[in-house]
Amino acid sequence: MGNCLDRNPVGAKNSSAVYGLAEEPSSELPTNQRTEPPLGLYLHVPFCSHSCDFCAFYQEAPRRADLERYLHAIELELRLFPPGRRVQTVFWGGGTPGLLPAGDVARLGAAMLRHTEGAPTEWTVEMAPATVKEDKLRVMRDLGVTRISLGVQSFDDRVLSELGRRHSAAQVMRAIDRIRHCGFENLNIDLMFAIPGQDPGAWDRDLRHAIACAPEHLSTYCLTFEEDTRLWARLRRGEVRPCSESEEYVLYEHAIDLLEDAGYRQYEISNYSHPGFACQHNVHTWEMGEWVGYGPAAASQFQGIRFANPESLDRWYQGVEIGRLERVDRVVLDDANLAVDAVIFGLRMNAGINLNRLRKRWPRAPWGELESLWTAWINEGLACHPSPDRLALTRRGRLVADAVAREALEVLD
Numbered sequence: 001m002g003n004c005l006d007r008n009p010v011g012a013k014n015s016s017a018v019y020g021l022a023e024e025p026s027s028e029l030p031t032n033q034r035t036e037p038p039l040g041l042y043l044h045v046p047f048c049s050h051s052c053d054f055c056a057f058y059q060e061a062p063r064r065a066d067l068e069r070y071l072h073a074i075e076l077e078l079r080l081f082p083p084g085r086r087v088q089t090v091f092w093g094g095g096t097p098g099l100l101p102a103g104d105v106a107r108l109g110a111a112m113l114r115h116t117e118g119a120p121t122e123w124t125v126e127m128a129p130a131t132v133k134e135d136k137l138r139v140m141r142d143l144g145v146t147r148i149s150l151g152v153q154s155f156d157d158r159v160l161s162e163l164g165r166r167h168s169a170a171q172v173m174r175a176i177d178r179i180r181h182c183g184f185e186n187l188n189i190d191l192m193f194a195i196p197g198q199d200p201g202a203w204d205r206d207l208r209h210a211i212a213c214a215p216e217h218l219s220t221y222c223l224t225f226e227e228d229t230r231l232w233a234r235l236r237r238g239e240v241r242p243c244s245e246s247e248e249y250v251l252y253e254h255a256i257d258l259l260e261d262a263g264y265r266q267y268e269i270s271n272y273s274h275p276g277f278a279c280q281h282n283v284h285t286w287e288m289g290e291w292v293g294y295g296p297a298a299a300s301q302f303q304g305i306r307f308a309n310p311e312s313l314d315r316w317y318q319g320v321e322i323g324r325l326e327r328v329d330r331v332v333l334d335d336a337n338l339a340v341d342a343v344i345f346g347l348r349m350n351a352g353i354n355l356n357r358l359r360k361r362w363p364r365a366p367w368g369e370l371e372s373l374w375t376a377w378i379n380e381g382l383a384c385h386p387s388p389d390r391l392a393l394t395r396r397g398r399l400v401a402d403a404v405a406r407e408a409l410e411v412l413d
């Protein structure tokens with residue numbers, strides 16, 4: 001449906017007390033009290049050993065020559081476009097960052113740390129269960145990686161095969177053992193629902209299995225049929241039946257209830273955590289903080305501009321090699337588009353948004369039109385004011401968050 005569970009757009013935190021909305025923009029503070037706003041760093045590793053049946057993300061086969069070329073180009077890109085200030089959160093996504101051999105992880109990590117001005121407070125690396133090996137985990141731990149995000153999707157081998165995933169439930173359990181044995185105390189498990197062949201009973205078993213693994217964080221994504229994927233082709237041939245929207249809602253709401261009973265607080269439409277374990281990097285981006293992206297297809301939001309690197313290893317490398325970084329999808333940000341995005345992404349979080357702070361941060365945004373919108377949402381039971389200056393979606397509102405977002409975007413037309 002996309003309402004409940006689309007994948008994180010940039011590669012994501014209830015740490016509003018620490019980041020973004022809870023803070024005054026530095027430009028509003030007296031000069032002697034200004035501090036640099038938090039900065040995130042996203043690094044894209046575009047290699048996958050095979051293509052999963054549902055996946056439309058940009059990816060490349062991990063040929064050794066390309067890996068070498070990639071590592072060299074990342075080192076160059078970091079020198080050409082250094083963050084220029086302390087980096088607080090790091091996210092390595094992909095692709096499959098965990099597929100890099102231990103020596104490559106060490107080289108990439110060392111290159112990045114030369115530019116972060118100290119150790120990040122949170123550093124996530126995405127790993128696929130089949131790639132979790134002790135040597136690379138030890139390298140990551142020694143570099144300062146704090147969080148592993150494991151792409152489990154399901155604990156049911158039959159469901160995994162429907163998705164074209166190349167791991168088994170047994171490999172997932174071995175991967176979790178290794179991650180814990182290496183001392184990582186912050187583990188995310190990605191799960192997927194509304195998969196063909198996964199009935200409510202199978203989804204319930206996946207959730208209970210995940211809870212029994214005791215991760216600190218869980219992400220649950222609704223399967224979407226993306227064009228040009230093998231699953232899309234099967235759908236077109238009538239070989240699989242997608243869940244209806246009402247079936248998706250049932251599965252989604254079951255996850256909320258079961259995970260909350262198990263002590264996981266939903267803090268965003270697709271994300272749950274134990275207290276203190278929300279993903280700081282993602283929350284920072286949802287609160288319209290600044291981040292810099294490296295690697296092909298990586299997006300950045302920095303110094304008033306949003307842009308991305310080309311989705312091609314060759315194009316990205318050629319630009320880096322001649323010292324002219326190619327930027328695509330470039331948007332100059334103003335109060336209006338930043339405020340609308342802060343409303344859209346902020347309302348996906350259960351804590352919602354602090355209206356006074358947003359108004360102070362972007363005073364020239366179309367607040368009158370936005371206010372009319374949320375008055376209507378409140379009247380329809382989709383939103384509420386948990387406190388006088390805060391706006392949040394209700395549980396019913398979160399089910400239709402995409403429709404809410406579309407209405408907010410129309411304010412920019």
Ligand code: SF4
Pocket residue numbers: 047048050051052055056057059094095096128151
């Ligand atoms: S491992 Fe991740 S990025 Fe790679 S094909 Fe599978 S889902 Fe896509």
